[in-house]
Structure formats: C-alpha cells, structure tokens
Amino acid sequence: MTTVTTDEGAVEGLRDALGLLKDREQVAERLLDSSAKHSFDPDEELDWDAPFEEGKWFWPPELVSLYGTPMWKRMSEEQRILLSQHEAAALASLGIWFEIILMQLLVRHIYDKPATSAHVRYALTEIEDECRHSKMFARLIGRGGTPHYPVSRAHQNLGRFFKTVSTTPGSFTATLLGEEVLDWMQRLTFPDERVQPLIRGVTRIHVVEEARHVRYAREELRRQMMTAPRWSQEFTRITSGEFARVFSVAFVNPDVYTNVGLDRREAMAQVKASGHRREVMQTGSKRLTDFLDDIGVLRGPGRRLWKSSGLLA
Numbered sequence: 001m002t003t004v005t006t007d008e009g010a011v012e013g014l015r016d017a018l019g020l021l022k023d024r025e026q027v028a029e030r031l032l033d034s035s036a037k038h039s040f041d042p043d044e045e046l047d048w049d050a051p052f053e054e055g056k057w058f059w060p061p062e063l064v065s066l067y068g069t070p071m072w073k074r075m076s077e078e079q080r081i082l083l084s085q086h087e088a089a090a091l092a093s094l095g096i097w098f099e100i101i102l103m104q105l106l107v108r109h110i111y112d113k114p115a116t117s118a119h120v121r122y123a124l125t126e127i128e129d130e131c132r133h134s135k136m137f138a139r140l141i142g143r144g145g146t147p148h149y150p151v152s153r154a155h156q157n158l159g160r161f162f163k164t165v166s167t168t169p170g171s172f173t174a175t176l177l178g179e180e181v182l183d184w185m186q187r188l189t190f191p192d193e194r195v196q197p198l199i200r201g202v203t204r205i206h207v208v209e210e211a212r213h214v215r216y217a218r219e220e221l222r223r224q225m226m227t228a229p230r231w232s233q234e235f236t237r238i239t240s241g242e243f244a245r246v247f248s249v250a251f252v253n254p255d256v257y258t259n260v261g262l263d264r265r266e267a268m269a270q271v272k273a274s275g276h277r278r279e280v281m282q283t284g285s286k287r288l289t290d291f292l293d294d295i296g297v298l299r300g301p302g303r304r305l306w307k308s309s310g311l312l313a
Contacts, residue, residue: 028118042136089146092137169224241305
C-alpha cells in the first residue's frame, strides 16, 4: 500500500478489500456527465392531475409492514390498500427528513474543499437533486390527501445531534443507510403494474437519480475508511450502528395504523414478530451491509448495534 498524496482527493495505489480506490475527480466527472443526461423535473415529468386508479396499490403489498400477519389476513382489500397509501406517505415523510439531514451533511463535507473541483460540483448537483426529491415527496403526500408523518420528537433530536457530531465517514455511512434500503424497495415498486402510476413515476425518478448518489457516497466512504484517523473510524462504527437502530424504528410510523382504523399496539406487536417483515428489511439492507462489512465498518460494538437494529442477520 502506498502513501496518500498531499491532495486528499488523490490516492495512488491505495487499495481496500474491494480493490484499488478510484480517483475522486474522475468519479465526480462521470457522475456530473450522468446528471446532465439523466435528471428530471418531477413537476413537469409526472402527471399530478391524473386521478388515482381504483383498486391499485400505493406500495407493493409484500412491502407493507403488516403483510402476512394475522391482522393482515383479517383486513379487507380496501383497508389493505388504504394502509399501503398511508405507509407510502409515511415513507415519503421519512425521506424528506432524511434528505434534509443529508443536504446539511453534504454542505459540511465540501465546506473547506476546492470549490472548482468536480467533487464539490457533484456534491452541489446532488444537493439540487435532493431538493427536488424532497419537494416531490411533499407534493406526493399532499396529492394523496394523507397526513404528513414526521418522525418522533426523539428522532428529530437524535438527527439534530447526529448531524452535529458526525464524522465524514459517519455521514457517508448514514447516507447509504438512508438511500439503499429505500432504493431496494423502490426498484421493486416502479415496474410493478399493481401500483398507482404516480407512485411508480416518483419511484422511477428517485431510483435513477439516487444511483448516482449511492456511487458518490460509496467511493467516498471507501476513501474515508482508509485515510481518516483511527478514532474517526471507530466513532463511525459506533454512530452508524446507532443510526441503524434509529432508522429501523423510524421506518414504520405507528400513526398509520391508527389512521386506517387498526389497533396500534397490536399492529406494532405483529410487525415486530413478523418473520416476513424481518426478511424484507434484512434483504433490503444486505447489499449495503455486505459493502460495509467489506470496508471495515461492521466491527466491534458497532456490529452488535447493527444486529440489534434488525437490519443485519
């Protein structure tokens, strides 16, 4: 392994378990080129005035939290579809919360970096994407007529604390956690003809643009886990595990059950006991957890926190 050069963006011969690290500027240039070719304006791209289609889902039923539980089997088809609508709104609300945190973390990341670099220009491009995504999710919630489902006050405060103390590698680990699980679900959603066309359109835009964000975060996290001070790497392992626990809890907002006429406590207990739900969350996380394991994030106490979150088998 050779020494990192004085330019923190340039690494020569630096290798991790996945191979040689790629040049930061070359990665950013390719992502900028892709952004120029494959970016969308949701206000123009989607038909927001089209009525919802009767009998179509707002989220694939297999991804709805109660799917396969005794409560699910007692519900009517109309109530199941209504639950899918509220859970889609809750996930959009979670996405807005997460993307607002991500935008702040990206601004912090580039604060002291060369403003003319491709790496910084791509970060600003990603912030533009995330602004559009947050507006798109907010419009989707309003269009569906469901409530906005903010995360709990405790999670709001934890998010505020995390983005204040997070290390750079910790920020990119959290970025991937928020993006990759939802991305896996959305890749199942946008081609699913059982789902409402507007939902499919929203998820298609998000999948295309988030693919670039994931690439940017993965390449930077690899670099950070090799070049950051040891204390920063260890701190990242702990904070990422704790954020995984927060994220897994916030993934289902219990108010959705009350709003569709279900017993909230019973619903939450059945979701917690559901082997199907556990398999969905672990399958959705596997690509990420395999990557984090390869680059040394899932070690020590942090790994135990990831396991307790239910995202790591």
